[in-house]
Amino acid sequence: MKLQSLFALLIIGLSCGTVSAQVNLKDLRVKPDSVISENKQENISLKNIRPVVPKLELQVDYWKHWTSFGVNINQAAFNGDWKGGGVGSTAVGLIANHKSDYTRDNFNFVTEIDLRYGKIKNNKQIAKKNNDRIFWDNKLSYKLSAKWALYTSLTFESQFDAGYKYKQVDGKDTIDYIENAFMAPAYITESLGFEYKPSASYSIRFGTGTARQTLILDNRIKPLTVEQYSQKYPDRAPIDKDQVRYGVEGGKTVQNDLAFQITGNMDKNFTDKLNVKARYNLFANYKKVTDPSHRLDVTVTAKVSRAINVNLNGILVYDTDVISKVQLSESLALGLVYRLPR
Template sequence: MYNLKKKRKMKRLVWVLVVVFSVTTVYAQDDQGYKDGEWVLSGVTGVNLSQTAMTNWSAGGENSVAGNAYLNGSLLRKSGNWLWQNALVLDYGLSQNKSDGTRKTNDNINFTTQLGYSTNNKWFYTLMGDFKTQFARGYKYPDRENYISTFMAPAYANLSLGMEFRPKANYSIYLSPVSGKMTFVSDKTLSDSGAFGVDPGKRFKAEFGAYLKARAEQAVMENVNLVTTLDFFTPYSDQLGNIDVNWDVLISMKVNKFLSATLNTTLKYDNDVKTVDGEGNRKGAKVQFKEVLGVGIAYHF
């Protein structure tokens, strides 16, 4: 049994390393730089809308409307041997039709700040902190009575000390052997049920482990930009080798001066977040995936 578990952990670790290698190979070739003493601001923000209207439509269907607002940006400044970077991701979306009413389709708050010191402009001794949560309550539709998440339930914070490799302003890989992951479940109903890995009745869980983060911004081709962030965490405990994964990808495609199409995907795996079947029974953790495709107004900066 021990060998079987060990093999599963090793396979998962190999998969993670393959993903990291793929990402770093793609983005290491970019030649964008930054100048000492200047702020570098980059990113994209916009609103995507979709609408369907029907009148006496023989094939069936109903009127619907959906919208999503988003921001994905970074701000950094290099001063001498010091480098300070901040990254912010905000997403919120809703859809509405007669049968289902109003439903939330997207909800994300993600902020990262880090301070690094270097002697060669590429390797930085870095202190990093990040925070993740959501804006509003989430439901397992069609159940609208019992919410399964809300603002600060869950919320994740990570404070770590490590080394960052940053050959260019828009590409970095950070590795920390000294990282603390904190899980917050501020809602009493959810904490009492032991949601998101906290002990029932507790609203906080702390883990100590290793952390890796990769981020890249790339002009894939003319009018097509990509921003991706990849996070890994494994605790120094009996769960060592169970790797929490969070991979965000935003592809923005400029149609003309005003219109843009965006593709936003998120892949997650957290061993502490158990799935629930249709009868309310808790099952094991599973890979989570979300994809949002939209057309709307976007501003690149």
């Protein structure tokens, strides 16, 4: 009984203490309209600050450029006592290629230059060229869809040096006659049509409206009329009809043709050391559309090291304006190549 009374008194004491504490805390509360700080509040003014942003002057470069040039050298020599057969020779070839690509939105412009020149000199023979080409292609296109585009192009083709036909006279090489020279012939081709490009490595152009000018600006190769031939060569037997060379009629230096053209391009890296580049061109003159001319150029490049390549080049030409037979050319060379960008 005493324990219960003691417990009751303890509870009553705690309750009284709590009520007293609440009364004291109530007196310490701050009224809503009271001012705690003695300092008067000052008006705060906000000022707009414009930070200085430095000009980075960043520009987007829509151009891409690739350049390569190289030299191929082959040499063989034998002394007078060599019985294994063979002919001493020296061959030098120069190659230069440049490509620029401009792409912005749906517009694309590509210009490509391919220059090749080489000569070979066999012992006791005249030095002869074994490679000679000037090729410059320019194409402007507007993309119509993911794979199709409308394009226009301008292409120039010729050679650097004169090419001769040779014959043997008393066991020695002698020039028989000249076959071609710089700007004789030269081809300028303008084309308009559609391009199909399924990937960056392949493309094919359909030139529904194509014009080509064939130029012969060297008088040694210029075709002659019957009268011009008799005046130039009075000691030779006369000809019975005007000459025609590379499709250019006698007495003319320029021949204009309208045609349908197909141009296929491939430039693909099959591995990091093997590249195949090919270009096929079909030119069908509307005057003789059933007898088009064909040209196929293929270059296989195998990289031996960063600066040494092995090049296999092949050319196939069929053009009845030149000769009614298939012309073939092949060359294999090991040479130094320098590329930009590295």
